[in-house]
Amino acid sequence: MKLVITKNYAQSAKLCSEMIMDVVREKRDSLLGLATGSTPIQVYDYMVKAVKEGNVDFSGISTINLDEYIGLSNSNHNSYFYFMKKFFFDKCGIKQGKVMIPNGTADVNMELERMNNYANSHQIDVQLLSVGVNGHIGFNEPSDRFYDQYHIVNLTEQTRKSNSRLFTSIEEVPRSAITMGVGGIMRAKKIAFLATGEEKLNAMKAILEKGDVTPEKQGTILKFHPDCTVFLDYAVAEKITPADYVEIHRV
Numbered sequence: 116m117k118l119v120i121t122k123n124y125a126q127s128a129k130l131c132s133e134m135i136m137d138v139v140r141e142k143r144d145s146l147l148g149l150a151t152g153s154t155p156i157q158v159y160d161y162m163v164k165a166v167k168e169g170n171v172d173f174s175g176i177s178t179i180n181l182d183e184y185i186g187l188s189n190s191n192h193n194s195y196f197y198f199m200k201k202f203f204f205d206k207c208g209i210k211q212g213k214v215m216i217p218n219g220t221a222d223v224n225m226e227l228e229r230m231n232n233y234a235n236s237h238q239i240d241v242q243l244l245s246v247g248v249n250g251h252i253g254f255n256e257p258s259d260r261f262y263d264q265y266h267i268v269n270l271t272e273q274t275r276k277s278n279s280r281l282f283t284s285i286e287e288v289p290r291s292a293i294t295m296g297v298g299g300i301m302r303a304k305k306i307a308f309l310a311t312g313e314e315k316l317n318a319m320k321a322i323l324e325k326g327d328v329t330p331e332k333q334g335t336i337l338k339f340h341p342d343c344t345v346f347l348d349y350a351v352a353e354k355i356t357p358a359d360y361v362e363i364h365r366v
C-alpha cells in the first residue's frame with residue numbers, strides 16, 4: 116500500500132485524477148471503477164477539465180459503479196446514477212451504453228445478476244474509492260463477513276445519518292442499497308483511494324496502521340491489495356502512524 120501525503124484535499128484530488136487519467140492514456144479502452152459521494156467530486160472536476168483542455172480522451176472507456184440506493188430512480192437527484200451524469204458522464208460525453216450502475220428501481224435479483232455477470236467477466240483497470248465514517252468501502256457496511264459479489268445491504272443508521280446531509284430529512288434516506296462486494300473491489304488492477312476530513316480519521320487509522328483485517332471495518336481489506344495508493348492530506352495523515360509496510364510519499 117502506498118500513502119501519498121498531500122498539502123490539502125485539492126492536491127489529493129488532482130493527483131488521484133492524474134493517476135486515473137494515466138491509466139486511460141496508457142489503455143484507451145480502460146474500464147474505470149467509479150465511486151460517488153462528496154469526496155470524489157473534485158476528482159471528477161479535474162477529469163472534466165482535462166477533457167475540455169484536450170489532455171485526456173475518455174471516448175474509449177467503459178465504467179462500472181460501486182453502488183446505488185434501492186428505491187431511488189435514475190432521475191432522483193440523490194441517486195448515484197444522477198450524480199454520475201451530473202459530475203462526469205454528461206460533461207465528458209460518456210454514453211449510457213458504456214456505463215454500468217445498479218438500477219435502484221429495477222427487479223433486485225435481475226439487477227444483481229446483470230451487475231455480477233458484467234463484473235465477473237471484465238476486470239477494472241483502476242478503481243476510484245473513498246471510505247465511510249464506519250470504514251465502509253462501496254456500501255460494504257460493518258459485518259461479520261466479507262462479500263465477494265454485488266449484493267443487497269442494509270445501511271447502518273450511522274451511514275444513513277451521515278448521508279442525510281444531501282436529503283431533506285433522514286426519513287428520505289433509503290434503508291438499503293446494492294453494492295459491489297469487497298471481492299469485486301479487490302479484483303481491480305489498481306486502486307486510487309482518496310479520503311479527507313477528521314470524521315474519516317478512525318477509518319483511515321484502521322486501514323493504514325498496524326492491525327487486523329476485519330469485516331467490522333471493511334476498508335481494512337485494502338491492506339491485501341497489491342496496487343493501492345491512498346491520497347490523504349497532511350491534516351489527517353499527521354494523526355496516523357502508518358504500518359511499516361506502507362510506502363510513504365510526501366508531496
Ligand code: F6R
Nearest residue numbers: 150151152153154245246247253
Ligand atoms: C459511494 C461509496 C461510499 C462513499 C463513502 C464516503 O459510491 O462507495 O463508500 O465513498 O460513503 O462518502 P463521502 O465521500 O460522501 O464521505
